[in-house]
Structures are given as structure tokens and as C-alpha cells.
Amino acid sequence: MLSAFSLGVIAVSLLLGACSSNEPREPKGVTEQDFYEAAQKQLRANQWEFAIQNLQALEENFPFGAYAEQAQLELIYAYYKNFEHEAATAAADRFIRLHPQHRNVDYAYYMKGLASFTEGNSLFERFVPTDLTQRDPGLARESFAHFAQLLARYPDSSYAPDAKKRMIYLRNLLARSEIHVANYYFRRGAYLAATNRGRFVVENFQQTPAVPDALAVMAQGYYLLGMQELSDAAIKVLHTNYPNHPALENGVFNYDYGAVAVGESWISKVTFGLFDKREPPGFDTRELYNPEFRKAPENLDRTAEKESGSWLKWVTFGLVD
Template sequence: MWSCNRQAWKTLLLAILAVLVASCASTDEEEEGLPSGNRTEQAFYEAAQRQLKSSQWELAIKNLRALEDNFPFGNYAEQAQLELIYAYYRDYQNDAAISAADRFIRLHPQHRNVDYAYYMKGLASFTEGSGLFERFLPTDMTRRDPGSARESFAYFSQLMARYPDSRYAPDAQKRMIHLRNLLARYEIHVANYYFKRNAYLAAANRGRYVVENFQQTPAVPDALAVMVQSYHLLEMPQLESTSLAVLRTNYPHHPAFRDDGTFNYKYYAGASGRSFIHRITLGLFEKSDPRGFDSRELYNAEYRPEEAPLPPEL
């Protein structure tokens, strides 16, 4: 009698345990978007496709990774690796997107869509410096650390060099132009900072760097003006006159020129141009800082108001 009851209890416990296990498995599958009991390669891939279309990036990432882990040599493995890059990027996991792209390039260097991996590396780096506020509020990205911009430019350069006829090349080229303008403008911001610290040689070097390395960017006029101002303050008349002649010839309507065509050396006075009261009160009674060299509204279409007229040289 006792033996029969014991056997019945054992059977009941096993049945309950089986139900619990099945319930957990079913819950996991439902969370993953999989049909109950269907964990095939095709099921993982189709679930990921549905989640990508509905912007469920985390679930898509989970299924794409599960597909690769369980079916590394399956029919959908390579495509899943490409789509995982995209899912990471859309989920703002830029470092993970770059790592996934690097892995795909390493595993499939001759793949017909490997250019997409190069493109996504550049795109992920392009948005790497964009935090929550930058996504929704206007922010001057030229004042941010240029590290991610340089990295993105390098990745897009790799794409253009290896696959110049890629379908992604035109967009990559446009982004490279934007990044180049951004990097050049960053150098001008640094030069303006050096003026405030009376570091005129450092400011001149920044201006010269832009002129030598970022030709045809909208920052070149300001770079020349920086050089004119710096060499004037450093009492280097030959370099000053050379820079001034180039600026006047190519950009005669730069804001640093007065109406009579002479260069306004007080356009950016720097720290030395502040009043005695400003210095001893740390700016408490004279809040205004000297203006920096920044003619973007005149020479850069991205910052130009709709109603602003184009300068004659453009």
C-alpha cells in the first residue's frame, strides 16, 4: 500500500516538474517571439525579421545571436551577422556594432556584402559621440571631442578605397565631407581658446594646420584670419602680411575686414584686450568675452540662415 502511494507521489512530482519545465520553455520562446516548441534556424531568423521591422532591437539582437550560436554554419548565419550589426547600431550600441562589423570582415573578407560592414563601421562611429541630449536637441558637434569623427572618417575612407563603386559610397562621401568640415571647425575653436590664454603661437599653428590639411572647407577663411591675428600679436610682420594677402584675395568679405578693407585687429582682442575692471573682477561687471573667429553663417551652408545673402566669392 505504502509502496503504491509512494510511486503515485513520485509520478505526480515528475508530471508537475515536466509541466514547469515546459512552461518555462514556452515563456522563453514567447519572449523571443518564437512559436511554441519551434527553435529551428528558420524560426529564429523569421522572428528576428519581425522584430527588426517593429523596431524591437533588443529582441532582434537576442534572436540573431541565438541563431548564430546554434546554427553557425546554417543558411542564414552570414545574413544574421550582417543584420546583427544593424540591430546593434539602431539600439545605440555603437561599440558592439563596430565589433560585429570587424568580426564579419575578418570572417568573410570576400563576401559580396562586406562593403556594408565597412559602411556600418563608419556610421556607428559617426554617431558615437551623440548622447541622449544630442539626439533630440540641437548641439554644436564641432565643439565635441573629435576622436569619434576622426575614426568615422577613417572607416569611410577604407570603404571608399576598397569599394569605390559600392552602393554605400555616395552617402559615405557626403558624410566624409561633413566630417572634414567638422574637424576643421574644431581646430578653429581651439585656436579661439588659445587666444583667450594669450597662446598666440599655438593659435597660429592651429590656423596653419587647417590651411594645410583642410583645404576647401568653410573653416579656411577663419584659419587665415587666425594666422593674421596671431602673427600680428607675435610681431611677425612677414608672415602676417602673407596671410593677410591670401585672406584678402580669396575672402574679401570676411567679417574681420572693416568697411574700408583693412583688417580689424580688435575683431578678436583676446585676453589682453579686456579692460582692467574685467580682469580684476573676473568678469563680474563686464560679462562679454571677445568674439571668436567664426564665419560659418557666411561660408558654410549648414549654418547659413535662409535669408542671408551669399558672399560674392561664392
């Protein structure tokens, strides 16, 4: 039996030995099981880099061994936990390509979505909450697409429930991102662009908490564009479905909601905007319609682990722990 120290340096010795030859070779006295047991101990100890090295060495030296496919799956997870999200995605793609009919291939699809879901999160952001809706939505769209692919291919997968929860969160995030862009366009005086963003949310993100603000954006935008009939139509839908929206006062839309700059006062004109300067419209009712939005990323991050018992049992599919 190898000691804990010797297990920890198995991969390091392999890397040093590899410098003398480009051909993978079986290390003397080290078995496939030794590599696998070393990796399991390092995974338990959150020693992700050592685990990655041993899993890579296992596959390199025993590509057709009993643990080879399992090592490939666990390597995806180790990369993910080590914040190497691009490597995790690449490893997942490789597993899918090599083993398209594997009984656990759904896990690879799931981890692709999970890697994209957290790729933009730095270590700092894990401890200091940030507003993810104001970041580039590209990764959110990518993650949503990966989870959607998982559900389309494996609707009965054990990872499907968690994937659905994340897709709901991502859909809400993408919708709110559109509202932030609309608010930005209002500040720039680009009323048509702002209005189009609101309409896009209403048409493509129904049932999300951003819809009330999207209707308010349309009402405000059409008003500023001089299209009162369209503004009134948006107000009617807003009042019918969200009568408690703060932009409504006794059922009447307040175009000055949030100190809207719909026109300059005489003081502002005389002082060239130095005094009595109004801010452009800004719609953000997440506290009212989605009060849990700040907690969602943290809660979802550990859903799969909680539902399946210990994380080690989860990643090894019950083979360990």
C-alpha cells in the same frame, strides 16, 4: 506557424535554457527560419533588443545555416539602432574577419564608419541639437578613417555616395574643431599655439568652410606675436579669397574684431580689468560660409535609407520587403 508572442520570446527561452549547459543546442520545435522570421518582425517593430537576441540565437544554433551570414550582417544593424555602437563595430570587424570576400562585406565597412559617426550622440542630443565641433574629435577621426577604408577598398560600393557625404561633413567638423581650439588658445594668451592651429587648417583642410577663419587666426596670431610680415601675408590671402570676411573692413584687417584684447585701456589698467575688459579674439563665421552646418548630422543620418527604399530592404539587401 508560431504566434507573434512566441516569436518574441524565442531568444529569452534560449537564454534560460543555456544556463543548464555551456554547449549550444538546437531548441526543440524551433527552426532556423523561425528565428529569422522572428528577428524580421522585431526589426520592423523597432524591437531591437529582441531582434538582437534572436539573431544571436540563430547564429549560435545554426552557425552554418542558410541565414547565418545574413544574421551576422543584420546583427550589426540591430546593435547600431539600439545605440550599442561599440558592439556594432565589434560585430562588423568579426564579419570582415570571417568573410573577407563576401559580396556584402562593404556593408560591414560602412557600418563601422556609421557606428563611430554616431557613437558619441546620446538620446538627448538627437532631440536637442548640440555643437559637435566642440566635442572631442577622436570619434570623428575614427569615423573618417573607416569611411576612407570603405572607399579605398570598394570605390563602386552602393554605400560609397553616402560615405563620401559623411566624409565631407566630418572633414568640415574636424577643421572647425581646430578653430575652436585656436580660439581657446587666444583666450589663454597662447598666441603661438593659436596661430599654429590656424596654419594647420590652411595646410590640411583646404576647401573647407573653416579656411577663412583659419587665415584670420593666422593674421591675428602673427600680429600678436610681432610678426607683421607673416600677418600681412595671411591678410592678403584672406582678402583675395574671402573679401567679405567680417574681420576685413574695406580690405583692411581689423585687429580689434570681436573686441580683441590687443592691449589694455587706461581704465582697464587702473581697475585691474574690472572695467573695460575686452574679450580675446574669437573667429566663427559658420553662419556666413557654412549656413547649413546645424542641419548636416540629421540629414545625413537617413541618407542611405532614403536612397535605397525602405530600411528593411536596405539592411536585408532586398531579401525582405
